[in-house]
Amino acid sequence: MKLHPLTLSLLVISLGAVISMAQEKGSTLFEEKCAACHVKQRPAYEEMKNLIAPPIMGVMTHVKNAKTTKTEAVSFINDYIFDPTQAKALCMKQSIERFGLMPSQKGSLTKEESTAIAEYLYDNYGYGK
Numbered sequence: 001m002k003l004h005p006l007t008l009s010l011l012v013i014s015l016g017a018v019i020s021m022a023q024e025k026g027s028t029l030f031e032e033k034c035a036a037c038h039v040k041q042r043p044a045y046e047e048m049k050n051l052i053a054p055p056i057m058g059v060m061t062h063v064k065n066a067k068t069t070k071t072e073a074v075s076f077i078n079d080y081i082f083d084p085t086q087a088k089a090l091c092m093k094q095s096i097e098r099f100g101l102m103p104s105q106k107g108s109l110t111k112e113e114s115t116a117i118a119e120y121l122y123d124n125y126g127y128g129k
């Protein structure tokens with residue numbers, strides 16, 4: 001099949017729109033379901049004492065250090081959201097000592113929503129971001 005260049009560029013544009021819609025969805029869902037506990041901006045020194053969970057860029061750096069592929073990272077996050085345990089935790093021991101274990105988010109979001117959040121987090125956070 002030979003595609004007209006215009007058709008091709010329209011396809012590329014629509015694909016871009018679909019991808020950015022998925023990003024948008026993950027970002028909105030994170031605000032709704034996770035941001036009450038996990039801040040997205042690196043906290044200023046004086047804000048540190050007010051934190052109730054580790055900031056998400058730190059969480060994602062630990063996840064990326066431990067999981068080599070996006071698929072593995074996303075499936076870890078999907079599992080942890082619904083069934084967090086100390087044995088599975090990748091974050092520093094001090095995090096759990098300070099904040100306690102993350103409460104299960106079962107009932108707060110669907111598996112599909114959790115996947116959208118996990119993919120968004122993988123694409124946007126970790127290693128200094």
Ligand code: HEC
Pocket residue numbers: 030033034035036037038052053054059062063077080081084088089090091092095096099100101102103105109117118
């Ligand atoms: C009620 C507060 C709260 C909410 C809501 C919350 N978390 Fe957490 N989360 C925590 C705390 C506290 C920790 C640190 C302790 C731990 O690791 O279990 C944590 C840790 C994590 C970790 C790291 C797990 C590890 O130790 O390896 C991930 C990943 C995570 N949260 C993702 C999410 C996502 C995604 C959402 C939204 C769907 C979310 N959390 C909602 C409190 C929360």
